[in-house]
Structure formats: structure tokens, C-alpha cells
Amino acid sequence: MTNPEKIALLEETWELDEGTLTEDTVLADLDEFDSMGKLSLIVLCDDEFGKKLTGETIKAFQTVKDILDFMG
């Protein structure tokens, strides 16, 4: 999956308008990156990428690019 496709998946997961996110988007600036947003990210990474996200890993995410890199 390409990075634009992963970004589109993130936007769909967080129910954001298309084009809201870029690789440089700072997660701390996103209202959607709250506890529920983090949970939906955990589910997404598990279901779509087979990757287990931990709280510590999520804490280390600064930008959308960090999530994309984790997705692999």
C-alpha cells in the first residue's frame, strides 16, 4: 500500500475530509487523535496491517509520517 493510500485509510478511519492529512500533519494538532482516535488506529493497524500497536509506540508518534512508517 502506498503512503497516499494509507493516508486515505486514516482519513476514512477518523472520518476526516479527503485531503485533511499530509505526511507532515502533527498529531497533537488533530482533535481526532484523542483516546478514541488512538483506539481506532490500534484496530486499523491490527485489522489491515497485522501490526500490534502499544501505548508506548503511540506516545512516540509525532506526525502522520510516523504512523505510515509503522504500518510498513
Place this chain on the structure above:
Amino acid sequence: MKIYIGKREEYSSFELLQKAYWIRYSETVSEESIVRNSNGKPYFKSLTMPFFSISHSGDYLACVFDEDEVGLDIQKIRRIPQIVIRKYLHTVSTDPVQQIFEWTKIESYGKMNGSGIPTEDDYDQGVFVSTSELDGYAITICTKSEKNQAIELVYI
């Protein structure tokens, strides 16, 4: 049951806890007085001190004290991602507000037990009390003590 509410722009979680504790018990608490169990749930180290729970969402932080295990969740009312609804919500309601309240029940129960997100079968203990008194937010506490079930919001 009193829920202490503060603005996130004014307080950190610990600062809110500290101020609320002072208001409630006229005593100060230090960060060293708090320990976490193996699941990461925070407690006061002293057995003579109450249980507590803290939550934040949107512009607000909230905390509550109780004589028994307690979980608190505050959520800004917004649409829940479908991926979360499909996986975790037990309700059949399609009303976003009802779904948020259901979510706060799940979170508060998990925080009370310190066991993460419960399944539907796990709802075997605890009393849920919810309020929408804070405009635009859903708040639910889950407690094992069956008294003091009326919620009073205290803005600090």
C-alpha cells in the same frame, strides 16, 4: 457524587487532581503519593486515601473520588469512527449521542476495573451513572459503591 471539572488550558491532569483533592479533603497530594498497578491504573499509595479516576476530552479534564473502585470517562460528543463502533459498541443505536454515551460506559467500566476495554459479558459489576449536564459532552462514572449515585459537577 461530585465530578470536578477543569479546563485543559488551565490544568494538567495532576494539577486538577491536586486542586480537587484540596477542595474535597482540605489536604494536599504529591505526585509521589500516586502509584500504578500492573495495568497502569493509578491509585493513591495510602490505603486511607480514596480511589480516584481522571479523564479528559476536548477542552475539559474531569476527576472523581470514591470510597471504592471508580472509573470516569468524559467524551466530547462527536461521531464515533465506524471501525470502533463495529468492534466495541454493544448498542444497536445509530444515534451518535447514544453511541457516545455507550462508549463512555465502556471506558468508565474498563477504567474502574483497570482491565482495558471490556466485552459485553464483562458488565457484571459496577453501577453506571451518566450526565449530559456539561454542554456538548457525555460523562459517565462507573462505581462499585451503590450510594451517592447522583452526579454533581463542580467547576474549578
